[in-house]
Amino acid sequence: MVSTTKLLALVQAKGAQGLFSLPTPVIRRLAGRPRTVEGRTLDPEMQLLLRIMGLQGPAVETLSITRGRRMYTEAFQMLGGAQPIGAVTDRTIDGPGGPLALRFYTPRGLSGRSPALVYLHGGGWVYGDLDAYDAVCRFLAEEAQVRVVSVDYRLAPEAQFPAGFEDAWAAWRWVTEHATGLGIEPSAIAVGGDSAGGNLSALVAQHAARTDDVVAPAFQLLIYPATDFVEELPSRTLLGEGYLLTKAFMDLCSDSYLAGDEDRADARLSPLRQDATGAAPAYVVTAGFDPLRDEGTAYVEHLRAAGVTVEHVEERGLIHGFANMVGIGRSAPRAMRRAAAALQRGLS
Template sequence: MRTIGALPARVQRALGGRAVRIDGQELHPEIQLALKLLRLTAGRTFEQLPLSQGRAQISREAWVFGDSLPVGTVRDLTVPGPAGPLAARLYRPSGLGGSSALLVYFHGGGWVLGDLESADSACRFLAVHAGLSVLSIDYRLAPEHPFPAGVEDAVAAYRHAVDNAESLGVDPAAIGVGGESAGGNLAAVVSQITHAEPGPAPAFQLMFFPVTDLSTKHASYLLFSDGFFLTEAQMDWYRDHYLTHPGEALDPRVSPLLADSLSGLPPAYVAVAGFDPLRDEGEAYARRLGEAGVPVTLRRHEGLVHGIVNATGVGRSGRDALLEAAGALRGGLTALAGRR
């Protein structure tokens, strides 16, 4: 994987075959070749395995695709959750000085898979390139802990970060939330809940390929149901594990796109992948934010697939997408630190 990611684009195209074009977009040659290789070498995917094996598979993929970028300090700790301590990991790059900005980060994995290790590569990258601290949260997973356990943990972790900003070495007025896929969903939901309730809300929200609507399947589900890393069948598997009954999909804490109002929420950066079943609901959420007067940047990475931000160690696409997001964090969150 690392070798093919380093090849020139013309060589990747020659090896990957005829360009795949859907909905006016062309699949990036690097991604097309990687998907071809995965199809040739992969066995059963996680939703076809026992849960423990599926989780182990995600951990292996994180090791294959990620990159352990050096960070000044990386410290494992715990934060209090509503049902007990939650494992967390604090990344703090060298040279910050004083109180930095902080991004509270929630990993992806459909609320069922993933952990601190699966998010490690992206957290390291954002900490270094955005020049801020990152607190990664190992929230409870379904089906052992279905909705709303993950939401409750995410809200508690954010509030803990605000209340303990001094001991974390961060500015309480420059704390944002972010995440990828299900983690992007949690970032959106945390922003909505904390805005509606007493106490501070995040200063910024960063969402990669967020799940924003489990109540229906948007058009991108039909376009990219299979063959582009994340599949419709896998999203169905995630939903069935996360929810205890279908009606919960109408709850804005599950489907933040369904909230009555998005006005007053923090500024947002929303990144979606062109070849992703979740593309359209992510874009719909960004549009609703903008219509509500929330400063929002929507970035569609047209040739890419779901989860690419975790592939910082393979090829260039994931790194490039994260670099853009890091730039947005610098302007929208890092710059807020120390302004009081």
């Protein structure tokens, strides 16, 4: 394995994007001895990234929330790279707790009315913003050739549960009600997101299936979603250290989002505990080295039991957060292209 000193020198000389553009055999050598858990082998690009991040200073969850948010956004901006897009427009709508910011992405070459994705970002209901997830939204818009609307929902601890869900639901209603004026085909709007955003997306899809006066999603794009606040499944413990998303981070986010006296099976909190009958068809992608893997898989089974059409893909060698890594290497962009293709199929 290449020494820490040499690895740091390589990072400084080439930058993240240059480093991950090296040939695969070189990446494998830099990453170190292959790591295997439960028959899954960690992708060498993910292993190298984890090694580099271990050299870059304290983890986000050890910092103040303000500083951690800044570090979170900067890291994902670097990993996302400069993704092309036709047009980006910001606007603000009236939300349940005040102004609610939305960012609209239009892919190159798109004209006229088109399908769309309402995107809810990850970050444990505590971290993340429009800028942290800018690259993801650009990538999905261009690859799937759909308009994307990114939602800057309120974050905890300043705005605790159910603020995140309330903003997600308000944004969904607003976009669907104004679809025609936004150049969006009203019958072809998906909801989607990653991690905490995957949680909110699943909840919006369930809620819409039970609500008569709102357009329901035509499709769900759920990227390693958090689905259950009631029970911790085995992958949370097995993979809770050493794979970017840690138990300490998850505990901090849960403690920040919840006041402590909530019903953890609430219909605005744990989609795995709700009746999913009538929810939109879904593409659910999980990662083999993600603490949330098992609850994502359990949600796939839950949807199928409710009669929902689901395509489930486990990206066996990847880690939590790969959606934000579209600017480096080959593995994460390939996985996100598969997700974008599923989105395009689901809205066609």
